[in-house]
Each structure stands twice: as structure tokens, then as C-alpha cells.
Amino acid sequence: MNIRVVWLAGLAALSMAGCASRGPAVATSPVLSDPEAIAAAQATQATREAWLAGRGDWSFEGRVAVNAQGKGGNGRIDWRQQGDAYQVALSAPVTRQSWRLSGDLHSDAGRLEGLEGGPREGDDVELLLKEATGWDIPLQSLVRWTRGLADAEYRSDGPAQLEYATDGRLRSLRQQGWRVDFMDWFPPEGERPAMPRRIEAARDGAKVRLVVDQWDFESP
Template sequence: MMRQIAILCLLLLSACSMVPEKPLEDYQLGQMQHLQQKKQWAFEGRLALVDEKDSVSVSIAWQHDEARDDIELVGPLAQGRVKISVTAGRVEVDDGETRNVYYGESERVVAEQLGVDMPVNALKFWVLGGNAPEQTFVEQPGGFYQDGWLVRYREMQKVGEWLLPKKMTAEKDKARIKLIVDQWNFP
């Protein structure tokens, strides 16, 4: 009898663990637009960048204010740390050994330094769940198309009074960005 109860309990517990967790809420672009007014924010998470030539998986810490984006990328087991600071027309890249300053389009500079596409100027809007305001876009279920990228939000999370992205992807040709945000911060 005790053996049957134990087996029944195991079956019930395993059945509970197989039930997929439902996302908090579905993504709605219209509900995200108010977040674009935020002048300062930061997040920590995990980032994967892939294209036909290379792939990079890193931890990411991104701090944004009106004039500057500071992005710190750290490889697996804390190997390879790169700090990227982006301001208008200027990108500073510090790998811990050398610090270089580049002038020009940030997307080109970051792609050259990382070896894969990362549209920094648009991504600072996409991470908040919205489209970049200076470019046209086409809304899609769960995301939108913008500048050739298909941006999708896989999971949302409640942060204080706001609903923010937890998991997002962006794909263009053979390039793919996958971001998981572990923690948001709004000063």
C-alpha cells in the first residue's frame, strides 16, 4: 500500500513539473511605447549573437542615459571582458588591455569589433519592447519588422508597475540576436 502511494505521489509531482509555465502576458507593441520616454535604464542578462561566420555568447550589462550607452560584455567563465561606450558619432572599445576610440557609425564599429552584427542604435529601443522611432516598422504578432530585422518578444516580465521584455530575438538574413534580461533597473 505504501509503495502505491509513493508511486502515485511521484506521478503527480512529475505531472506538475511537465506543465509548461505560461508567460505573464503577451507582448503588445502599443503598450510598450510609453517606455521610450525613459531617459535612464539599465539591465543585466545574457546575449547570443550569431551569423554565418561567427557566434558569441556573453553576459551583458547595459546602462543607458540620454547621451550615452555603456555596454559591458563578459564571455563564459568571466573570460574576455569588453566595454563598449557609444555616444553620437563615437564608439569607445576597452578590452582590458587596450582602449580604442572609433568615429563613425556605431553599428559598423561594433560589428567590426565583435565580428557579428549588433544594431546598437535600434537595440536600445528594442530592449524596451519598442521600435526605433526614426525608422519605419511593420507590426507583427509578438513583435515587428524594422530595418530588415524581425524582432520578436518571447516572454515578458513584470518590473514594478511596468511590463518589460524578458526574452527577445532579432533576426536579419543569417544574423540572429537572442537576449534574456535577468534584471531591470530604472533609477
């Protein structure tokens, strides 16, 4: 059986397992337009970036929905980052199907497990994911986007365009043709700054929705 057919069949199961977890829509704040308020929001964002830059080991658990050209589904996601190495696990609670993608930010190579026929490896992790699943997702940029940061390594289309909400938090960013909206945030907790709770990213016919249940950071 074609590997993509296997994956899409799994996505159908994910959709059944996760459709009830989307939750109600979250109202977002209007976009800032006052120059002084924007400058204050940029300073807050710079403080967040500095704090996050000092914590290379982190993880989050949550729910994800992916739609690519009308095909997709929902499920649980567990992202674990240790320095440059990442492991992303996706699972369907009802069917117990699961997939795991692993790689390193210093290398484009990656490994995808959980597919019929055994693991798949490739020199380009994003191409590997697209060929196996049909998902065209900028995985390495998501390492930063999920934490409410622009991808500083990606410059081919110029710097990211950032907008801030009237509450002073990042409202959206545009990069690589993607628009990433930060719909809701966890408030600051102790030294930890505000962190994204709900994110929606879209480009052309692809859309990714992420709802984070919990963030964890190891001390530097």
C-alpha cells in the same frame, strides 16, 4: 594578431561559459487577428511607450548569444543607459574576458574597449563594431528594441511592422530587414509596465538572442 581573430577567440570562451544558460524554449502566444483586439493591444503599447519615454535612465542585466555567419558565442551583458549615452559591457565569467562599447545616440561615434592593442574609436559605432568583431548589429535601434519599442527614428524602409499576441503584448516587429520576436515578458510591477524577458532578432545570417534577468529604471 588580427583584431577580429582576437574577438572571435573570446567568443569561443563566451560560448563555453554561457552555453548552459540558454534555458528551455519558451512557447509563444498566437498572433492577434481580430481588429478590436489589435486596437486594444495598440492602446496598451502606446501606454507602455509613454511610460518609458519619461524614463531616460535605465539598465538591464542578462545573457546574450550572437551568431554571425555561423560564428559567435554567449556571455553576460550589462546595458546602462543615461539619457542618450550608453555603455554596453559583455563578459565571460570563466575567462574573465570583457569588452565595453560606449557611445551617444546623438552621435554615430563610439568607443570599443577590451581588444588587443587597446581601445578603438570610430565615427560610426556600428561600422566600428562590425570591423572589429564581424557583428552586423543595429546598435542604436537596439536601444529601443530591447525595451519592446520600434525605432521611431528609422524611416528609410517605412514604419515598423508590429504584430501582437493573443495576450495583448507585442509579439514581433520588422524593421531594417530585421525580425525581432518577443518570446517572453516580465509582468507589470507597480507603475512599471510589462518588459521583455526574452528577445530574438534575426536578419540574413545574423542572429541575436537576449535573456534579461533584471530591469532597473530611475524615477523621472
